[in-house]
């Protein structure tokens with residue numbers, strides 16, 4: 001008699017087909033096994049979720065079930081902890097378990113049949129074997145950077161000791177340049193030496209922005225464990241590369257996996273340690289498909305497995321910071337602090353600012369009107385050029401000017417398809433919409449009134465670069481050559497490899513002044529930058545998004561961390577901030593490099609306003625052809641929600657806010673609206689969302705919602 005096998009498949013989002021389907025097979029199949037099954041007229045990849053002999057009361061008479069087409073048995077089944085991670089993620093983020101499971105597997109698996117996969121698996125096993133025979137060279141000349149014998153600082157030793165002796169999870173709160181990477185490396189090393197099959201997962205926000213971290217892990221561990229033991233997993237790899245890397249981790253050949261947020265779902269049967277570097281980085285939260293937070297899932301996964309988890313940051317997310325308060329106050333993470341920069345005080349007295357750059361606030365209301373860069377700042381940059389040191393100017397807006405405007409009538413360079421302005425790019429004289437991608441030549445005259453006097457308003461990185469060229473025209477480098485100015489942003493780094501080339505130029509000292517967006521504020525270890533300036537950080541102070549100050553503070557702290565990383569230059573390093581609000585508490589905390597003070601201030605505000613982490617939130621986002629359709633859908637959902645809440649007194653704590661159009665209401669002619677759901681209790685919110693989900697589907701099927709294109713729930717949204 002055939003057995004009933006429950007298989008997860010990927011069904012189209014919002015389709016009526018459940019993602020767990022029942023098939024028949026002659027034998028029981030272990031949960032976690034990959035199979036190919038028929039779905040409609042297609043043949044698709046599936047994951048066996050449960051396997052049962054037919055119970056006495058059959059829900060599906062077995063003879064009516066379609067049979068499993070083939071079993072991909074060259075791979076060991078995905079283990080119970082992986083399956084529980086998928087289950088949890090689906091439940092928590094309100095997605096079907098099939099969608100989450102299939103999205104968590106490398107996409108290339110979907111196109112492989114049993115024999116193709118078996119061949120690939122055999123080939124990888126051979127490669128690993130031959131690599132193991134040839135590579136390990138334990139006595140390799142090691143450079144300073146990869147030296148595993150160098151003297152640790154007291155703070156590093158303390159942090160490592162506690163990771164070893166306590167269960168965690170840990171929040172490694174370490175200033176930029178305090179040597180967090182060395183802590184990750186040592187914890188990894190100890191674990192791998194102790195346990196010959198243990199695996200470590202190291203997550204970074206974006207691989208190409210953290211090349212140093214990846215290199216450090218390879219340099220230190222590839223000579224010892226073989227090149228194949230250190231693998232990457234990120235979206236910059238081809239589907240085949242990703243599949244190979246995934247397979248190696250699944251088979252246990254990989255000892256260290258370095259990856260972006262997608263790596264949190266890698267199958268690692270012997271996972272013992274998870275590191276999440278720059279844990280505050282928003283890119284850990286996925287912005288499409290199942291909107292999970294890879295950081296939060298890493299913590300969950302670690303707890304499931306009894307694996308250690310280290311979250312590291314100089315400016316932790318306020319959520320993680322709050323979680324790491326004293327355990328008597330309810331904290332669940334253990335905070336490990338490394339306040340001092342390396343090289344600034346090993347065995348010496350603590351230097352001013354712990355070796356971090358001096359912060360200088362320039363009150364722009366006291367500077368010449370319309371000045372872009374205050375004269376004293378220009379002076380400071382010029383002095384550095386003359387000394388052969390580098391400066392970094394940050395402006396979080398690419399292009400030449402955010403809008404073109406007619407000087408006669410009201411015309412502005414609005415995008416016809418979005419509720420946003422098109423940005424002027426001078427380099428190719430185009431107007432580009434940064435939301436829908438619309439690109440047009442700049443009109444010669446005003447399209448409305450014919451006036452030829454249309455001018456750029458405001459400033460982006462392209463214009464800032466032009467200003468600098470002009471302002472620094474007479475400045476010479478120590479060798480007498482003219483100043484070299486460069487710009488790094490999404491426009492200059494579009495081509496593959498161009499970011500690396502440009503960064504290499506900065507590292508080589510060919511560039512004196514670098515202009516860039518937040519892209520350059522993160523992670524890079526620039527040795528010769530002694531001045532970092534934020535040209536216009538004020539916008540974020542008054543944003544509608546309650547997380548804007550947190551992001552600004554972290555960006556500026558990270559940016560400050562780029563300055564003076566070379567201890568010899570540390571003394572003279574400075575961070576300049578041009579602002580009209582020098583009294584703002586955010587800047588006061590920044591001046592002292594005092595993240596805890598900033599966090600306390602912000603958390604106080606959030607507590608008074610009942611915002612996260614004092615409440616849990618979810619957003620329902622709707623996209624539709626008309627604003628009306630989106631509104632009808634969300635109003636229906638709200639009504640259903642209110643009814644549901646009325647029935648269940650335990651759910652009273654949940655608040656449903658009215659639907660509101662998103663800040664950029666229309667993108668590519670699609671109307672976007674959202675509705676906030678909030679509760680002081682995460683559990684109550686979760687219960688409510690689970691119960692509410694069916695009503696949302698029902699609302700979406702209403703005839704009035706015909707123009708609705710898609711909708712989704714975003715649990716723990718990062719931007720509101």
Ligand code: ADP
Pocket residue numbers: 145150151152153156174175176177178179180181182342343525
């Ligand atoms: P973080 O990740 O905390 O910003 P890094 O790990 O990049 O800091 O460390 C900053 C610099 O200090 C790096 O160049 C690193 O090689 C060096 N470093 C780390 N630990 C030590 C140590 N114990 N002794 C000397 N240098 C160290």
Ligand code: ZN
Pocket residue numbers: 406407408409410411446447448449450451
């Ligand atoms: Zn006009």
Ligand code: ZN
Pocket residue numbers: 415416417418433434435436437438667668
């Ligand atoms: Zn547009």
